[in-house]
Amino acid sequence: MEVIKVEHLAKSFDTAEQKVHAVRDISFSVEKGEIFGVIGLSGAGKSTLVRCLNLLERPDAGAVYVDGKNLMELNKNELMLARREISMIFQNYNLLMQRSVLDNVGFPLEIAGVSKSEARKQALHYLETVGLKEKANAFPAQLSGGQKQRVAIARALAAKPKIILCDEATSALDPETTDTILNLLSRINKEYGITIILITHEMRVVEEICNRVAVLDGGKIAEMGNTKEVFDNPKTLAAKRLLINRQSEKALMGLDDEEVSNGI
Ligand SMILES: Nc1ncnc2c1ncn2[C@@H]1O[C@H](COP(=O)(O)OP(=O)(O)O)[C@@H](O)[C@H]1O
Ligand SMILES: [Mg+2]
Numbered sequence: 137m138e139v140i141k142v143e144h145l146a147k148s149f150d151t152a153e154q155k156v157h158a159v160r161d162i163s164f165s166v167e168k169g170e171i172f173g174v175i176g177l178s179g180a181g182k183s184t185l186v187r188c189l190n191l192l193e194r195p196d197a198g199a200v201y202v203d204g205k206n207l208m209e210l211n212k213n214e215l216m217l218a219r220r221e222i223s224m225i226f227q228n229y230n231l232l233m234q235r236s237v238l239d240n241v242g243f244p245l246e247i248a249g250v251s252k253s254e255a256r257k258q259a260l261h262y263l264e265t266v267g268l269k270e271k272a273n274a275f276p277a278q279l280s281g282g283q284k285q286r287v288a289i290a291r292a293l294a295a296k297p298k299i300i301l302c303d304e305a306t307s308a309l310d311p312e313t314t315d316t317i318l319n320l321l322s323r324i325n326k327e328y329g330i331t332i333i334l335i336t337h338e339m340r341v342v343e344e345i346c347n348r349v350a351v352l353d354g355g356k357i358a359e360m361g362n363t364k365e366v367f368d369n370p371k372t373l374a375a376k377r378l379l380i381n382r383q384s385e386k387a388l389m390g391l392d393d394e395e396v397s398n399g400i
Pocket of ligand 1: 149150151156157158176177178179180181182183184185
């Protein structure tokens with residue numbers, strides 16, 4: 137069953153100098169329970185695309201179906217309810233600095249009308265899920281980047297979404313912390329059956345956890361398919377260009393390994 141379907145999506149911005157076509161005629165669908173990757177160079181249109189998926193950015197044209205409902209046709213109230221099914225996590229975490237970790241996680245529940253004590257109870261459960269129960273009373277400023285992202289994930293879960301959109305969620309983190317966040321996202325995907333759309337410029341992240349991937353280039357999907365197939369046999373110039381970087385990255389890492397084992 138497809139949980140999200142996008143048809144002929146387009147979004148442009150008028151700037152002083154020119155009209156920027158950030159997303160041009162994009163169509164794809166994502167099945168329930170998938171981890172779907174979107175990769176592309178900076179400026180390819182990834183963030184605009186992801187913001188169009190919950191209508192944070194209103195598309196100029198096209199349709200976004202979530203569970204068969206076209207978000208473009210909903211009124212304000214219906215859209216607000218539909219949006220609760222879609223959580224987002226970002227590179228900069230977007231936590232509320234004056235609120236404790238516990239109250240950050242409980243925030244979407246409070247907004248949805250849950251009492252403060254019940255919100256805190258549920259928040260504690262989700263903090264436990266992400267392994268941060270002991271930080272419940274800390275404030276965001278007292279946490280590391282990886283811990284902040286785990287709080288953001290707990291907050292995303294507290295809204296009980298069907299879909300989580302991740303926009304460069306690991307891009308500010310070191311490789312090791314990136315891995316712990318990817319493991320956590322993978323676990324959430326399996327345990328809660330939440331569909332994940334993961335936007336990143338890091339090939340490795342996609343390779344690690346995405347079932348399928350779309351390569352974005354100049355606001356269009358250059359190619360799309362099973363991650364392994366696309367990575368092993370990129371067909372378009374856009375995909376090849378991205379993957380060449382990955383190969384040289386791997387080669388560099390290989391060199392480091394050798395240096396380490398030689399005791400240099
Ligand atoms: N609010 C905006 N106003 C004007 N141009 C924008 C705006 N948002 C994005 N753009 C432009 O749209 C293009 C795609 O941007 P973006 O979606 O952020 O790409 P990515 O996330 O892949 O780096 C870029 O050329 C960017 O400058
Ligand atoms: Mg972006």
